[in-house]
Amino acid sequence: MDNPNIIRFDKNYDKLHGQKVATVLEVLGIDGTTLDKLSNLIDYCTAYTVKCDNGKKETLYRPLNKYKRYIIIVLLGWDYIPFTTIRSYSDEDYQKYTDMKGKVVRIEVVE
Secondary structure: OOOOOEEEEOOOOHHHOOOOEEEEEEEEEEEHHHHHOOHHHHHHHHEEEEEOOOOOEEEEEOOOOOOOEEEEEEEEEOOOOEEEEEEEOOHHHHHHHHHOOOOEEEEEEOO
16 A cells, blocks of 8 residues: 655656755646646746766657546645646546645655
8 A cells, every 4th residue: 555645756857956845835636738738837847957978968858648537736846946747637636635735745756
């Protein structure tokens, strides 16, 4: 069973700014057609930086899977840097994240 006080990320996304703890501020359900119109949000949520063989850094974007509905979670990191995350929607996940509103969660990057 997942620890209810952890939100996991599959990459060390730029938006995290190395923050390991955050407070869940808001949880929103959104349909896929609306999210498709929010390209800046998608870019922000999926950007991560890698170091190339030549020593330069390059920003890549994780492809976002297509779903009919999504969950957008708004968090405030403990360095006071806000960030969001986009998750696929299920009633169970929506309830899980809604129950986290106002709570402090640990941020884990599992690459």
